Amino acid sequence: MAIKDLPKEEYVLPGSAACPGCPATIALRTVLKALGKRTILVIPAWWTAVIQSWYPHTSFKVPILNIAFEAAAAAASGVSSGLKVLGEKDINVVVWAGDGGTYDIGIQALSGALERNTDFIYICYNNQIYSNTGIQRSGATPYAAWTTTTVGGKREFNKDMGAIVMAHRIPYVATACISYPEDLYKKVMKAKEIRGPKYIEILTPCPPGWRFSMDKTVEVGRLAVETGAWPLYEYENGKMSFNGFSKLILEGKVKRKPIEEWLKMQGRFRNLFKPKRDEERIRRIEEFIERMWEDFRSKV
Amino acid sequence: MIKYDVVTTISYPKKGAMGKTGGWRAFKPILDKEKCVRCLRCWIFCPEGAIIRKEDDSVEIDYDYCKGCGICANECRVKAISMVREESK
Ligand SMILES: Cc1ncc(C[n+]2csc(CCOP(=O)(O)OP(=O)(O)O)c2C)c(N)n1
Ligand code: SF4
Ligand code: SF4
Ligand code: SF4
Numbered sequence: 001m002a003i004k005d006l007p008k009e010e011y012v013l014p015g016s017a018a019c020p021g022c023p024a025t026i027a028l029r030t031v032l033k034a035l036g037k038r039t040i041l042v043i044p045a046w047w048t049a050v051i052q053s054w055y056p057h058t059s060f061k062v063p064i065l066n067i068a069f070e071a072a073a074a075a076a077s078g079v080s081s082g083l084k085v086l087g088e089k090d091i092n093v094v095v096w097a098g099d100g101g102t103y104d105i106g107i108q109a110l111s112g113a114l115e116r117n118t119d120f121i122y123i124c125y126n127n128q129i130y131s132n133t134g135i136q137r138s139g140a141t142p143y144a145a146w147t148t149t150t151v152g153g154k155r156e157f158n159k160d161m162g163a164i165v166m167a168h169r170i171p172y173v174a175t176a177c178i179s180y181p182e183d184l185y186k187k188v189m190k191a192k193e194i195r196g197p198k199y200i201e202i203l204t205p206c207p208p209g210w211r212f213s214m215d216k217t218v219e220v221g222r223l224a225v226e227t228g229a230w231p232l233y234e235y236e237n238g239k240m241s242f243n244g245f246s247k248l249i250l251e252g253k254v255k256r257k258p259i260e261e262w263l264k265m266q267g268r269f270r271n272l273f274k275p276k277r278d279e280e281r282i283r284r285i286e287e288f289i290e291r292m293w294e295d296f297r298s299k300v
Numbered sequence: 301m302i303k304y305d306v307v308t309t310i311s312y313p314k315k316g317a318m319g320k321t322g323g324w325r326a327f328k329p330i331l332d333k334e335k336c337v338r339c340l341r342c343w344i345f346c347p348e349g350a351i352i353r354k355e356d357d358s359v360e361i362d363y364d365y366c367k368g369c370g371i372c373a374n375e376c377r378v379k380a381i382s383m384v385r386e387e388s389k
Contacts, residue, residue, distance in 0.1 A: 003340045004357055014349045014365035015316030020324060021369035025347040053317035061313045181344045215370030215383075218345050 001182045007033045016059035018051045021214025023178045023204035023221070024125055025051060028060075028096070030181045031123065031202075034188035037062060039092040040079055044072040044106060046098035046132050069105045072097050073113035076120045092192055093120040100130040102201075103139035103161050114168040114197045121191045121198045124161065127206040135209045142229075143288065144281050146211070146268040153271050153281070157288055165199045166235050172198040173235035178205070179221035183232060183244055190234075203230045211267025220265055228256035228289050231296065240299050250296055259286055316365065321348070325368030327383040329361055335380035342372035342381060 011032035018025045032039065041064045043052070052058045052066075067075040072095045080093045097106055102124040110122060129147055130136040137147040137154050140161065144153040165173050172194050176184040184202060191198040205220040207213065212220055224230035225245050232246040241247075248254040260282065263269040272278045304310055338357040350366040351359050361372075373381040 003344050004338075006344060008353055010349050012349055013313060013315045013317065014362060015318055015321045016348070017318045018347060020347070020367035021371055022347045025349075026345060026371075029347075029349055030344065052311070055309055055311050057314040057317035058311040059313070059317045178345075213370075215374040217347070217369075217371055218375050 001186065003182065006030065006181065006185055007036075009033065009036075011037070011061040013059045013061065016051050017053045019208060019214070021207045021217045022051070023127065023206060023217050026178045026181075026217070027125055027184070027202045027204055030178075030184050031096075031188050032060075032062065034185045035062075035092050035094060035192065038090055039063075039094055040065065042067060042072050042076045042079060042093065042095045044095075044097050044101045045069045046101050046130075050132060069101055071109055072101060072106050073109040073118070073120075073122060076122070077113045077116060077118040080118050080120050093118075095120065095122045097122070097124055098131070099124060099126040099128060099140035099161075100136075100138040102126075103159055107164075110165075111168065114165065114170050114199075117196050119195050119197070121188070121200065124199070124201040125204050126161075126201055127204045127209055128158070129206065129209045131206055131209045143285060144269060144272055144278075146271060147209075153269075160292075161201060162199075162233075162235075166240075168197075169238065170197040170199065171195070171236070174200045175203070175231060175233055176200060177203040177221045177225055177230055177232065179218045179225065180232065180244060187234065209268070211270070212265055216265065220262070223257065223262040223265060226257045227259045227262040228293060229259060229262055231292070233296070240296070242296070242300065249293065250300065256289075256293075259289060320364050321367050322362075322364045325366060325386055327368045327370060328363070328386050329366065329368070329370065329372050329381045330384055331359065331361055332380045332382070333358070335378050337378055337380075339377065341375045341377065345371050345375050347371065 012029045039062045076093050076095045126140050128140045130138050135147050136149045139159045141154050143157045172191050174187040228249050232243045234241050242250045343351045343353045350362045370383050373383050
């Protein structure tokens with residue numbers, strides 16, 4: 001599949017409230033191309049609720065239910081059941097939530113909806129921070145990253161949300177990255193055809209939050225994959241498989257690029273390199289990533 | 301467009317919900333049609349949907365809404381887009 005095979009139809013209208021260079025709208029444009037117009041989005045409090053823009057206007061061409069932060073997946077269960085009662089078929093019920101709303105605040109509702117076998121797609125747009133409220137750390141923020149609440153760099157490593165979701169043994173889990181739109185499109189198309197709960201997490205590098213210049217959004221995402229900091233995988237019928245560059249890394253066909261190339265592009269990791277190189281913390285990050293890949297190799 | 305008669309707040313879709321966001325630009329992308337190979341990378345990566353994809357897969361920039369982020373220029377592999385400073389208004 002090539003970029004030109006993606007549908008022309010647009011569901012995100014120009015002139016929204018998103019920052020210039022915003023990865024959320026890049027992701028949402030591709031995701032909605034795959035979902036099509038028979039889609040209901042459930043959106044909790046977070047950036048996208050702002051990007052939608054102000055009453056009485058919205059920049060999105062599909063129906064949206066805005067709901068309290070901790071309730072998104074529970075609301076999706078309700079929408080999904082309601083559609084069933086009305087006899088409506090082939091409508092995609094999709095939660096579109098941030099990492100704060102997924103890893104931390106909405107995790108119990110998510111776990112409940114997965115366990116209840118709700119027929120929906122939960123999409124986590126992971127910019128590794130609470131960006132809407134001014135860049136605070138979340139459970140998805142990586143080790144050593146600066147945020148306004150981790151000024152010297154975060155002391156903890158991020159959670160493995162994919163593993164938490166897979167532990168619910170749902171039919172489909174996938175990771176994606178805005179820099180690989182064809183891969184993202186294919187994964188959403190696949191999720192659409194599967195009944196039951198589906199979870200897709202998209203890495204979305206945020207220029208103001210990660211401290212890089214706004215023309216580099218896609219490049220930073222690409223390097224996250226090429227350095228192995230962000231893996232692209234799918235989980236179906238209890239089995240994991242890897243895609244694109246991540247497959248080559250897993251099979252040892254290419255070497256991961258040095259993690260420093262990705263870290264150095266982002267001002268949020270500046271304290272690892274200035275005033276002097278922090279060998280200890282860089283080594284811990286490298287070890288964390290290597291261990292993650294060893295763990296993947298033992299699973300496929 | 302259908303409007304719904306219900307007692308709750310509903311927003312309706314509008315191009316330019318936040319106005320003509322082209323006014324946010326400090327740098328302007330300029331497309332060199334001679335160089336363009338119609339790969340559509342700029343189209344799919346533009347966060348604003350401000351790159352218009354034509355029937356023949358050629359592209360055009362919608363300056364009313366382009367916010368001047370420069371992603372299109374950064375992602376174009378044949379360097380058909382360059383960013384130039386906006387004239388002061
Ligand atoms: C229960 C509750 N706590 C806190 C808030 C304030 N709040 C609104 S958006 C937001 C940050 C959202 O972060 P995330 O889900 O990561 O999405 P992002 O803004 O990064 O896209 C917070 C803390 C809220 N609306 N409700
Ligand atoms: S803060 Fe980041 S995610 Fe939020 S609108 Fe701006 S660029 Fe997009
Ligand atoms: S990325 Fe460059 S070559 Fe490709 S369509 Fe856009 S301008 Fe043309
Ligand atoms: S500068 Fe940014 S907003 Fe403008 S056309 Fe290019 S990618 Fe789109």
